[in-house]
Amino acid sequence: MISTGEEVLHGDITDTNAAWLSRLFFEQGYALSRRTTVGDQLDGLAREIEHCSLTADIVVVNGGLGPTSDDLTAQAAAMAANTGLELSEHWVAEMEAKYARMGREMPETNLKQALLPQGAEILDNPVGTACGFVMRINRAIVLFTPGVPSEFKIMVQDQVLPYLKALFPSVVSQVCQRLYTFGLSESGISQTLSSLVVPEGVVIGYRSALPFIEVKVFAPQNCPNVSAFYRTIIEMLGDNVVGIGQPMLSEISGLLQENAMTVSVIEEFTGGALVNELHRDEACASLLKDGRFARDFAKTDKDLASLAEAHRRETNADVVLVVGGKRHEAVSVALAGKGAVWVQQVASKRQYSQSSYRTVIATLALDMLRRYLCGMPVFGHYESLSSLSSFSNERRTG
Structure with a gap:
């Protein structure tokens, strides 16, 4: 070209x-x-x-x-x-x-x-x-x-x-199957998948676009082993796979619609990034009952948990996400669901710009929502974030 x-x-x-x-x-x-x-x-x-x-x-x-x-x-x-x-x-x-x-x-x-x-x-x-x-x-x-x-x-x-x-009628088209990960590095994914035997004609590709790593599996049409190979990759990358065949926001959109659930948001550090991300999907935007920006609204993680529960009662939303302010590089994120609340405090292991760090934290909050909707442990493992503390009043999170 x-x-x-x-x-x-x-x-x-x-x-x-x-x-x-x-x-x-x-x-x-x-x-x-x-x-x-x-x-x-x-x-x-x-x-x-x-x-x-x-x-x-x-x-x-x-x-x-x-x-x-x-x-x-x-x-x-x-x-x-x-x-x-x-x-x-x-x-x-x-x-x-x-x-x-x-x-x-x-x-x-x-x-x-x-x-x-x-x-x-x-x-x-x-x-x-x-x-x-x-x-x-x-x-x-x-x-x-x-x-x-x-x-x-x-x-x-x-x-x-x-x-x-x-x-050129004999040229065979490639089929591309995609999955999206959050919390893993490109080198970490490559290391995890290094033991895989790649079927003949199949190519694995990676695309890094903060905060996600997209893994692509290319194969000729009608390749007999590619589906099983793709499923193996998903299993090996575990619950850091946030979207199969579609981005995480589309996954969340489908889950919210499937469960007929609404969301409310309060955010400080992310400065509207979380609400803006939800508005990128028409269904998510329609299920967002309330989105607010506030300052210095919670001094401790227990305050954050209480605020999340109170906001859920106030807005009558099924799920509330709350992002606190940044204090000594640490940010706390809370999720309040029916009869339960989860709060985790994290800090970055990398030198992000302010804008990039906001994007990462907003994505962390959305991943907590995804995990909650899937019935998974709400707290995940993320290579680029240190977990400083976490608590929940719901037993399934451990």
């Missing part, structure tokens, strides 16, 4: 298109062997297209198809293919129709977007004015796509993938 543009090359914008395409193509059986970025330099881009066309079977070029002077991809493609540019009357008509639907006249500058290398086949863009196109250069099929993410993704899914599947 070749990404284009000075803004991408110099880091002014993050190349999310490349990451998205890499993931999608791997799952579809078209694993990328190389990714590169080239600025808005005509000769340099033409040389890179030519180089990739001599070493790969498929090349995807992203960006540089707009109407401005720094959009040079079509011209570079023509140079790499040693051909000229020609005006596509078909695409001119398509652009004029798009502008007409908006009640506007098409600017003449947009004619540049219809200047394509001779012999190129158009890839439709139903969203914008930059058509894609495909052509053979040397040994490669080269596909040119717009840089705007919404346009790029639609074109890849509706045009590029069907084109490649028709061209």
